[in-house]
Amino acid sequence: MRRTLKALVFFAGLLLAWEAVCLARIWSPVLVPSPVSVGRYLWEAANDGTLGSATVVTLRRLVLGYCFGLAIGLPLGLLTARFKVVGDTLGLLALGLQTLPSVCWVPLALLWFGQTEAAMFFVVVMGTIWSVIIATENGVKNVPPIYARAARTMGSSGLHTWLRVLLPAALPFIVGGMKQGWAFAWRSLMAAEIYVTILSGFGLGHLLHYGRELNAMEQVIGIMLVLLLIGLIADKVLFSPWERFLHRRWGTAK
Amino acid sequence: MTLQTEVQNEASSKLSVQHVSKTFRSRARVVHALDDVSLDVGEGEFVCLVGPSGCGKSTLLNIIAGLDLADGGRVLTDGAPVAAPGRDRMMMFQESALFPWLDVLSNVLFGLKLKPGLDAGERRKVAEFYLKLVGLEKFHRAFVHELSGGMKQRVALARALAPNPRALLMDEPFAALDALTREQLYGDLQRIWQERKKTIVFVTHNVREACCLGDRVVLFSPHPGRIREEFKIDLPRPRDINSVDLARYSTRITAALKNYARPESGAELVEVAE
Numbered sequence A: 001m002r003r004t005l006k007a008l009v010f011f012a013g014l015l016l017a018w019e020a021v022c023l024a025r026i027w028s029p030v031l032v033p034s035p036v037s038v039g040r041y042l043w044e045a046a047n048d049g050t051l052g053s054a055t056v057v058t059l060r061r062l063v064l065g066y067c068f069g070l071a072i073g074l075p076l077g078l079l080t081a082r083f084k085v086v087g088d089t090l091g092l093l094a095l096g097l098q099t100l101p102s103v104c105w106v107p108l109a110l111l112w113f114g115q116t117e118a119a120m121f122f123v124v125v126m127g128t129i130w131s132v133i134i135a136t137e138n139g140v141k142n143v144p145p146i147y148a149r150a151a152r153t154m155g156s157s158g159l160h161t162w163l164r165v166l167l168p169a170a171l172p173f174i175v176g177g178m179k180q181g182w183a184f185a186w187r188s189l190m191a192a193e194i195y196v197t198i199l200s201g202f203g204l205g206h207l208l209h210y211g212r213e214l215n216a217m218e219q220v221i222g223i224m225l226v227l228l229l230i231g232l233i234a235d236k237v238l239f240s241p242w243e244r245f246l247h248r249r250w251g252t253a254k
Numbered sequence B: 001m002t003l004q005t006e007v008q009n010e011a012s013s014k015l016s017v018q019h020v021s022k023t024f025r026s027r028a029r030v031v032h033a034l035d036d037v038s039l040d041v042g043e044g045e046f047v048c049l050v051g052p053s054g055c056g057k058s059t060l061l062n063i064i065a066g067l068d069l070a071d072g073g074r075v076l077t078d079g080a081p082v083a084a085p086g087r088d089r090m091m092m093f094q095e096s097a098l099f100p101w102l103d104v105l106s107n108v109l110f111g112l113k114l115k116p117g118l119d120a121g122e123r124r125k126v127a128e129f130y131l132k133l134v135g136l137e138k139f140h141r142a143f144v145h146e147l148s149g150g151m152k153q154r155v156a157l158a159r160a161l162a163p164n165p166r167a168l169l170m171d172e173p174f175a176a177l178d179a180l181t182r183e184q185l186y187g188d189l190q191r192i193w194q195e196r197k198k199t200i201v202f203v204t205h206n207v208r209e210a211c212c213l214g215d216r217v218v219l220f221s222p223h224p225g226r227i228r229e230e231f232k233i234d235l236p237r238p239r240d241i242n243s244v245d246l247a248r249y250s251t252r253i254t255a256a257l258k259n260y261a262r263p264e265s266g267a268e269l270v271e272v273a274e
C-alpha cells in the first residue's frame, strides 16, 4: 500500500512538472503539448472508439504472433539442446538471427507478404522465436546433470525426463527468454506499424504515425503513453506471476 | 490393503560385484578408475566404502545403480545382472539433488508416480509415511530452498525409500553437513535401516562415520581403484560415533588407509574423522 502511494506521488509530481513546463511557455505548445491537451486527445479517442479498436488490432497481432513463436520456439529449443546436429545447425542459425535487430525483418516481410496481416504476423514471430530457442537451449544445457541422474534412478527416461525434469529445471532461463522475445516482438511490431500502412487494420503504430503527419503532438504523446502502459501491464500480468513462481520455488530473485 | 503391502519390508537384496573394471578415456588422459573389483554384499548388510579421493568409489556406486556401465565384469542383484537403473536400487547423492520446482511432498512423490499399480491416494499415503519416518511430516508444503542441509538430505532419504527399494546406494550423503546434524542422521539412518531392512552401500571419506554405520568397512586405494582390505565392525547397535570402542576401530582403519595412500602413489591423503 505504501509502495502504491509512493508511486502515485511520483507520477503526480511528474505530471505537475510537465504542466509547469508548459505553463512557463519555454517551448511552443505545438512541440510540447500540455498534459491537459494530451488527456483531452486520449479522452476523445477513447470515446469515438479509435483508441480501443487500434489497441485491439495491435494486441491481437502481438498476442497471435507471440503465442505462435512460443509454441514453435520452445520445442525447437528443446530439440536444439537434445540433438547435437540440431544444435550445430539450427542453434547456430538462431544465435545469429537473434543478434539481428528484429526491425530488420520488416522490409523482408513486406516484400514477401505485401501489406497484409501475414507480414505483421511474420515480423512478430521472428522477433519472438530466436530468443525463445536460444533461452530454452541455454536453460536445458545449464540444468545440473545430477537432476537427470536422480530422475533416472527413480525410473524416469526419455520424454518423461524431458517434460518433467529438464523443462521445469530450465524454467528460470526460459522465462528470461520469453521476456526478451516479448520485448523484441513488441518493438518490431511497432516499427512495422509505424512505417507500413496495412489496410486490414489500424494499429496503435498507425495512430502514432498519423499524429506525426498531422503535426498533432498531443496524439503522438498520448499514443506513446498508451504504449508505455501496455508494456507495463504486460510485464505485470504476463511475467510477474512467472517470476513470483520462480522466486518462491528457487528462492532467488531471478 | 495396498498401503500395507506397499510399505511392507521386502526381502533386502544381495549384491554381487564381480571383477568389475572401468576406464575413462578422454583426449588428455586415460584414468583407470576401477580394476578388477569384486565385492559381495549380503542381504540387509550395511557396507561402507572408504578410500582416498579419486579411487573409484562413486564410479562403483554408479555402476551398481546402473547409471554407468562397467567395461568388464558384472554386477548381480539377487543373481540377475544389472544393465540399467531399477527401482530395487535407489541412490542418494552428496548434493540432495531434490527438484527445486517441486515441494517436499511432490519430490517424494516423483518416484512413486513412476511406479505402476498405485492410485493417487495410495501414493500420497506412502509419501507421507516416509516423510514421517525421516521426521519431516510438518514440511510437506515447503520448498527445497526453505530447508536446511540436513532436512534436504532427510527428504532425499525419504524420496529414495519411497519406491520401496531393496538396496540403498549412498554416495557421501552427509559430507556437506555439520557434525551435529550428521550425528543425528547417523542415529536416524541406523534406526531406519533396522526398521526397513535394506541392503546399504555407503560411500564416505570419513573413517569414523564408516565405523559408526557399517557392518563392514571396505578400503579402496587409487590408481587404479582396487579393494585393499576389509574390516568387520563388531559393535552393538545403535552405535555412538563418540564411543571409545569405535575410536579404536577407526584408528586401525585410518592407519591402514594411510599406508595405502602413500605419497609415491600420487594419491592425496584422505580426510580423517575429527
Ligand SMILES: Nc1ncnc2c1ncn2[C@@H]1O[C@H](COP(=O)(O)OP(=O)(O)OP(=O)(O)O)[C@@H](O)[C@H]1O
Residues within 6 Å of the ligand: B024, B025, B026, B031, B032, B033, B051, B052, B053, B054, B055, B056, B057, B058, B059, B060, B205
Ligand atoms: N565421467 C568421467 N570422465 C572421466 N573421468 C572420470 C569420470 N568419472 C570419474 N572419472 C575419474 O575416475 C576416477 C574415479 O572417480 P570417482 O568419482 O569414482 O572417485 P571417488 O572415489 O568417488 O572420489 P571422491 O571421493 O573424490 O568422490 C577419478 O580419477 C576421476 O577423475
Ligand SMILES: [Mg+2]
Residues within 6 Å of the ligand: B057, B058, B059, B171
Ligand atoms: Mg565420489
